[in-house]
Amino acid sequence: MSSGRPLEWPAPIGRVTARSRTRVWRRVWARRFGALLLAVAVVLLAATAYRITTRKYYLFLNDYMRRARQLTPAVTGSPTHVFFLLTDHFEPDWDADRVENWAERSNRRHALATLTGSDEDDMNAEVSSSGRVRVRWLSAAATYTLWIPPDADGRYVLARNLRPGGPEVAVRLAVGRTVTGRITDAARFERLDVHANGPGWTLNGTIKDGTFTLVGVPEATGTITAQGNVGGDGWIGTAPIKPDASPTIALKREGPHAFREPGSESLPEDGLTK
Numbered sequence: 001m002s003s004g005r006p007l008e009w010p011a012p013i014g015r016v017t018a019r020s021r022t023r024v025w026r027r028v029w030a031r032r033f034g035a036l037l038l039a040v041a042v043v044l045l046a047a048t049a050y051r052i053t054t055r056k057y058y059l060f061l062n063d064y065m066r067r068a069r070q071l072t073p074a075v076t077g078s079p080t081h082v083f084f085l086l087t088d089h090f091e092p093d094w095d096a097d098r099v100e101n102w103a104e105r106s107n108r109r110h111a112l113a114t115l116t117g118s119d120e121d122d123m124n125a126e127v128s129s130s131g132r133v134r135v136r137w138l139s140a141a142a143t144y145t146l147w148i149p150p151d152a153d154g155r156y157v158l159a160r161n162l163r164p165g166g167p168e169v170a171v172r173l174a175v176g177r178t179v180t181g182r183i184t185d186a187a188r189f190e191r192l193d194v195h196a197n198g199p200g201w202t203l204n205g206t207i208k209d210g211t212f213t214l215v216g217v218p219e220a221t222g223t224i225t226a227q228g229n230v231g232g233d234g235w236i237g238t239a240p241i242k243p244d245a246s247p248t249i250a251l252k253r254e255g256p257h258a259f260r261e262p263g264s265e266s267l268p269e270d271g272l273t274k
Contacts, residue, residue, distance in 0.1 A: 111149065113157070116200045117142040138164035145200030150176055150216020158201055158218045176216035179241065181224070184250040186210030189228035189235065194249075196241060198222030212249075217241065226251060 052058055111127040115135050119142045125135045127148060138144065144164070148157035155173040162169060179196070186192060187210065194205040194212040198220050205214040205224075212226065221241060226249045228235040234254040239247035 111151075114147045114201075115162075116145045116147065118144070135164075140164060146171065147201040149203050152215070154178060154216035156201075156203075156216045156218060158220070160200065174218070176218050179214040179217050179224070179246075181212055181239065181247040181249060183207065183210050183212060183226050183228075183237070184248060186228075189230055189251070191229045192226065193228075194224065194226045196222050196224045198241070224249065 052061065113125050113127050113133045115123045115125065115133075115138075117123075117139065119139060121139070121142070123135055123138075125133050127133055133146065133148075140163075142164075143160075144162045146157060146159040146162055150156040154176045156176050157171050157173060159169070159171045183192065183194070186207070192207045194207055194214070196203055196205065196214050196217055198218070199222075201218060201220070201222070203214065203216060205212050207213075212224075214224065224239045224241060224247060226237045228251050235251035236254045237249040237251040239249045
């Protein structure tokens with residue numbers, strides 16, 4: 001018997017299978033994408049928690065969030081104060097030598113270099129933070145000796161026969177010797193000083209309980225000079241620098257004068273320079 005409707009053939013089996021597979025793969029990729037988003041969210045939350053803990057944001061985070069939710073009414077009729085905060089920070093720039101020598105360069109930033117010429121003209125210049133010394137108005141016909149006093153570790157610079165002009169000259173720090181000795185009858189002096197000097201260089205030492213110490217003495221000949229003061233009278237004694245020697249210096253009375261610092265010039269009684 002016919003119902004009057006055309007016969008409907010069933011859909012092909014292959015088409016139904018293709019649609020089913022497409023839906024399955026859509027669900028699989030949706031689950032994978034959702035799992036990826038969840039993993040990213042977990043990583044971000046873990047990183048945020050790590051930063052809050054390591055940088056101690058938790059000390060002010062609650063107050064900050066509470067303050068952020070409060071609306072601050074606009075203030076009118078009064079001046080607005082703007083504060084500027086300028087800070088500096090350390091830039092190692094992935095340079096290990098820069099990091100290791102940072103403290104050394106900082107300590108030597110204000111070191112003074114002395115340039116002694118063959119014409120007996122001395123000039124002082126400041127050592128920059130990068131370790132450079134620039135001196136102008138030098139005589140083209142003269143040769144110079146560069147001296148940078150030793151640091152706490154006894155490292156100094158002593159370079160001779162330098163000429164102005166031409167390319168930049170590179171010099172290296174050298175480690176000097178430590179010379180110790182004693183001052184005879186040191187307890188009687190009201191004030192004591194010791195320094196050493198040689199061709200193109202000079203450095204100050206320290207004295208404790210009659211024993212003096214000179215750190216960073218260059219490998220060169222020189223003289224150790226000790227000065228003392230007793231009741232306005234000046235006393236002085238010298239000793240040559242010798243390898244592996246600990247000299248004993250006996251001071252002799254020089255005469256009535258004010259105590260002089262090493263390298264300073266004496267002044268007349270009126271206090272004016274000659």
